[in-house]
Amino acid sequence: MNKRAFLEGFFTASAVAFGGHFMWRRLQTTDSLIVAENPGPVLPQTGEAPPASFQFTPIEIEQTQPAAGIPSPVPTLAANDLQATPVGSSATTPEGIRINSLSDRQVDAYLRKIRNFDAIFASDIYLDPKYEAVLLKTTRHLANVESYMGHGNFNLMSFDEMLQAGRNFSRIGEFEKDELDFLEEIFFANPHRYGFFGKKVSLDITDAIPRKDVAKIPNSGHFLLKGESLNLYNKLVADIGDQLILTSGVRSNVKQMHLFLAKTIEANGNLSRASxxxxxPGHSFHGVGDFDIGKIGFGARNFTSDFSSTEEYRKIARLGYVDIRYPTDNLFGVRFEPWHIKLG
Ligand SMILES: [Zn+2]
Structure with missing residues (x-):
């Protein structure tokens, strides 16, 4: 792997400010309790059973088969090998792994992981099993909030509004201390520890998206931030055609939290695989303007690399004014996402 070529794929992120208030905050500790001290048994490379302490529905073996074949054994990346590097003067939080300090073997191991994103690797980091019950309880609670308040509203819901919904509606029920502590742990844990190297764009769990700043996109159930995001989306539809749809727009920390926890359950507690x-949460650029697009009738394949073979994607690639946030072999620890449009 040519490191220089790899680095050329690296994009810096623009600094974005959030509105919102600070009803609920905590001191950030350097050591989060989230990650298991001992990641547990060394797992086979892919498609095998999760640690015994997790009782989630087993993932179908076929689902975890990576498209590029079963990955071969990889050297473990020590946490120190994956130091983040500051990018640009405006970056408030570092992003991207420091690829220059890695050996070629480690670079290959890193790439194998993001290319086979749904596989299980021996060096993957798991949620401490003691959080299993609260993970399930909190995720169900959030699902309740979403179904009661509506999918559209939930996309924009702030943490304070989530608390309020719990207090106001007995069918949702108040969030309990263990759930709130857990949500904070997840929000404030340093994701470098489990292999995610994207920038933190929302620093406070209570950051809110002002309603006056968003526009509802007809027939999508999603919203976009007015201004750059909305303009870019409208321009794309005008240039590509009405087969183009918005599959996910602006998302609050609460929405991202629910998605991430659900993904963690699906991954049997494997935070590396989920991320x-x-x-x-806090690291999604959906909170600050990015959005996902798809093609009508393409269904779930809109969220797979298959999207890059559609005529719509090819047209987008030719437009010249569109960037995707997570290109192939990016430095953020994330799979290739041809559907995720980068803003700024
Ligand atoms: Zn996206």
């Missing part, structure tokens, strides 16, 4: 295909 290879979904940014942890």
């Amino acid at each position: 290879r295909s979904l940014a942890p």
Whole structure:
């Protein structure tokens, strides 16, 4: 692997400010309790059973078969090998792995992981099993909030509004201390520890998306930030045609939290695997303007690399004014996402 070529794929992120208030905050500790001290048994490379302490529905073997074949054994990347590097003067939080300090073997191991994002690797990091019950309880609770308040509203819901919904509606029920502590742990844990190297774009769990700043996109159930995001989307539809649809727009920390926890359950507690295909809460650029597009009738394949073979994607690639956030072999620890449009 040519490191220079690899680095050329590296994009810096623009600094974005959030509105919102600070009803609920905590001191950030350097050591989060989230990650198991001992990641547990060394797992086979792919498609095998999760650690015994997790009782989630087993993932079908076929689902975990990587498209590029079963990965061969990889050297373990020590946490120190994956130091983040500051990018640009405006970056408030570092992003990207420091690829120059890695050996070729480690670079290959890193690439194998993001290319086979849904596989299980021996060096993957798991949620500490003691959080299993609260993970399930909190995820169900969030699902309740979403179904009661509506999918559209939930996309924009702030943490404070989530608390309020719990207090106001007995069918949702108040969030309990263990759930709130857990959500904070997830939000404030440093995801470098499990292999995600994207920038943190929302620093406070209570950051909110002002309603006046968003526009509802007809027939999508999603919203976009007015201004650059909305303009770019409208321009894309005008240039590509009405087969183009918005599959996900602006997302609040609460929405991202629900998606990430659900993904963690699906991954049997494997935080590394979950974060290879979904940014942890606070790290999603959906909170600050990025959005996902798809093709009508393409269904779930809109969220696979198959999207890059559609005529719509080819047209987009030819437009010249569109970037995707997570290109192949990016430095953020994330799979290739041809559907995820980068703003700024
Ligand atoms: Zn996306």
